[in-house]
Amino acid sequence: MSHAADISSRSPAAGSPRHDWTRAEVRALFDLPFSELMFRAQSVHRQNFDPGEVQISTLLSIKTGGCSEDCAYCPQSARYDTGVRAEKLMALEAVLAEARAAKSAGASRFCMGAAWREPKDRDLDQVCAMVAGVKALGLETCATLGMLTAPQARRLKEAGLDYYNHNLDTSPEFYEEIITTRTYEDRLATLGHVREAGVHVCCGGIVGMGETREDRIGMIATLACLPLHPESVPINMLVRVAGTPLAEEAALDPIEFVRTVAVARITMPRSVVRLSAGREDMSEETQALCFLAGANSIFYGPKLLTTPNPGRDRDRELMERLGLSPMEP
Numbered sequence: 001m002s003h004a005a006d007i008s009s010r011s012p013a014a015g016s017p018r019h020d021w022t023r024a025e026v027r028a029l030f031d032l033p034f035s036e037l038m039f040r041a042q043s044v045h046r047q048n049f050d051p052g053e054v055q056i057s058t059l060l061s062i063k064t065g066g067c068s069e070d071c072a073y074c075p076q077s078a079r080y081d082t083g084v085r086a087e088k089l090m091a092l093e094a095v096l097a098e099a100r101a102a103k104s105a106g107a108s109r110f111c112m113g114a115a116w117r118e119p120k121d122r123d124l125d126q127v128c129a130m131v132a133g134v135k136a137l138g139l140e141t142c143a144t145l146g147m148l149t150a151p152q153a154r155r156l157k158e159a160g161l162d163y164y165n166h167n168l169d170t171s172p173e174f175y176e177e178i179i180t181t182r183t184y185e186d187r188l189a190t191l192g193h194v195r196e197a198g199v200h201v202c203c204g205g206i207v208g209m210g211e212t213r214e215d216r217i218g219m220i221a222t223l224a225c226l227p228l229h230p231e232s233v234p235i236n237m238l239v240r241v242a243g244t245p246l247a248e249e250a251a252l253d254p255i256e257f258v259r260t261v262a263v264a265r266i267t268m269p270r271s272v273v274r275l276s277a278g279r280e281d282m283s284e285e286t287q288a289l290c291f292l293a294g295a296n297s298i299f300y301g302p303k304l305l306t307t308p309n310p311g312r313d314r315d316r317e318l319m320e321r322l323g324l325s326p327m328e329p
């Protein structure tokens with residue numbers, strides 16, 4: 001075998017996931033012939049997961065719009081005219097009603113997203129009440145609230161938070177093209193606080209933002225070299241929203257997207273890889289290839305924060321056609 005046959009997702013000694021991936025190794029995976037890459041991804045997937053199971057999460061925007069940050073892909077930034085109205089933090093009861101509906105639709109995890117640079121302590125009181133309430137329904141809890149301090153992360157843990165989402169978004173080199181209002185190091189610091197608090201980490205990125213393959217390599221290598229791999233790795237395809245700076249970005253080749261999923265699967269063998277934003281514009285065939293490449297989580301429900309997502313019926317039908325079933329929490 002001539003193609004990077006020595007690339008192993010496990011360290012030979014410990015048999016555990018590696019955290020020392022070089023960019024050259026990640027590049028070699030991206031460069032594999034597609035069938036070889038898919039075979040390897042599928043092999044790693046089967047060693048670690050039941051390939052017929054998909055974890056299902058539901059994402060609710062608990063505080064929409066009016067964000068002070070300038071993330072170039074985001075319709076919720078107050079800096080861009082996208083038609084998204086700034087709203088106040090939702091009331092506890094309304095959030096719990098959504099969580100009950102998500103549970104009865106088959107979700108095992110309920111993610112709450114707020115468009116903040118970082119939560120104020122008084123906002124956090126309310127979010128902690130939501131986390132405790134959702135947890136009491138028997139759902140796994142997840143939140144994405146922006147940057148966190150170490151004490152804030154601990155408070156969320158005490159309230160019952162299982163996962164915190166904070167994406168690296170892209171490579172360290174391309175990051176400044178996308179966000180100028182906070183740094184890559186800020187993001188890594190928040191991830192550190194979340195880890196120290198004992199909350200599981202959900203961290204991935206977005207592709208199709210005009211980055212190069214080298215940036216995709218850099219993003220995956222950074223994620224795969226974190227001291228612990230994120231338990232959940234969302235791979236998003238950019239949703240090009242009118243009014244954002246990336247509205248006119250050229251579409252990324254779907255095969256390159258599938259490759260990114262496959263390389264994430266191989267380099268982070270025990271992480272759940274989530275096929276996240278962008279599914280609405282993706283063919284069912286591309287989604288099926290992503291599942292073959294080792295994606296084993298999706299967001300269920302008609303909306304992802306403010307952008308459209310396939311309806312539950314369409315997803316249920318696709319999962320049936322592919323013989324996939326929901327993963328138990």
Ligand code: SF4
Binds near residue numbers: 075116117
């Ligand atoms: S991605 Fe988050 S932090 Fe960035 S503008 Fe959107 S809501 Fe704000």
